Amino acid sequence: MALLLIEDDVLLAQTLETLLRDHDDQLEVITRGDHACDHLATPRKLDLVILDLNLPWRSGLDVLTTLRRHDTRTPVLILTARASVEDRVAGLDLGADDYLTKPFSLSEFEARVRALLRRARPAAPDTLALGQLVLHVPTQRLELNRTALELPTREQRLLACLLRHAEQIISRADLMSEAFGGDDTLRDNALEVYVHRLRRRLEGSDLHIRTVRGMGYRLELR
Numbered sequence: 001m002a003l004l005l006i007e008d009d010v011l012l013a014q015t016l017e018t019l020l021r022d023h024d025d026q027l028e029v030i031t032r033g034d035h036a037c038d039h040l041a042t043p044r045k046l047d048l049v050i051l052d053l054n055l056p057w058r059s060g061l062d063v064l065t066t067l068r069r070h071d072t073r074t075p076v077l078i079l080t081a082r083a084s085v086e087d088r089v090a091g092l093d094l095g096a097d098d099y100l101t102k103p104f105s106l107s108e109f110e111a112r113v114r115a116l117l118r119r120a121r122p123a124a125p126d127t128l129a130l131g132q133l134v135l136h137v138p139t140q141r142l143e144l145n146r147t148a149l150e151l152p153t154r155e156q157r158l159l160a161c162l163l164r165h166a167e168q169i170i171s172r173a174d175l176m177s178e179a180f181g182g183d184d185t186l187r188d189n190a191l192e193v194y195v196h197r198l199r200r201r202l203e204g205s206d207l208h209i210r211t212v213r214g215m216g217y218r219l220e221l222r
Contacts, residue, residue: 001047001117002026006036006063007079008055016050019106020113033058037066046074048116053080053091061094068095075116079104130166131206131221133159144205151201154180158194162209162219171216 003020007013008031020027030036033055040063049067053060064076075097080087088099097119098112128135132145140160142149151159161179162170170178176191187193195217199209210218 002045003028003048003050004039004046005029005050006031006033006055006060007050007052008032009052015106016109019110032056033060033063036063040067040071043070046071048113049074049076050113051076051078051096053078053082053087061090064091064094064096075119077112077116128163128166130163130219133163133202133205133207135160135163144202149201154190155194155198155201158191159198159219162198162217166219167221169212169216169218175217 003026005013005016005020005027007016007029010031013029013031017027017029028039030039034057036051036055037058051060051063055063060078060080064078067074067076072095076095077098077100078091078096079100079102080091081102082088091099097116100109100112126137128137133149134143135141136143140156142151142156142159142163149159157179158175161175164178172191176186180186180190195209195211202208206222208220208222210220212218
């Protein structure tokens with residue numbers, strides 16, 4: 001997750017930075033409003049912005065306005081010592097998603113962050129498809145040309161993995177790891193054997209598994 005923390009209170013910023021990095025989040029920290037406006041003037045991929053309203057040089061509302069000019073999706077959590085209804089309404093009207101008034105507990109802060117990230121995270125699709133091949137994600141059931149494709153477990157896992165990376169090259173090592181995990185019973189040439197079997201099963205369809213020499217495999221349309 002890519003997070004941006006904009007907070008001028010050095011001690012609080014350090015505390016929140018430590019807390020967020022414990023969750024393996026990718027985090028940037030900015031302490032001035034003008035620097036934040038410059039940073040957000042260029043569109044960038046963010047999963048959450050945590051924004052203090054009381055910033056030096058430019059206000060947090062200025063920063064929020066700059067962000068919302070080109071980004072209406074990234075959730076924004078406002079942190080502020082201002083407790084008035086008017087201040088809350090101003091922030092929400094400019095596009096903030098949630099408000100947390102200082103002082104606040106770290107557990108509540110974490111809960112608000114988790115809630116906003118869940119809300120922003122796109123729902124996983126129920127199906128993946130390429131051409132005539134469809135994977136029903138919840139059950140991992142495969143269909144080819146609207147007919148259930150009954151495969152041995154390893155072939156099913158391999159084809160599902162290739163479909164998840166459809167039209168992309170996936171390396172041999174990544175394919176082995178994702179499809180077969182820690183299965184140490186596989187022979188050295190097992191991947192090639194299973195790819196050969198899947199190619200035969202896909203004959204007559206609009207799909208093909210291509211070997212990209214020195215790179216890996218790619219499931220693609222013929």
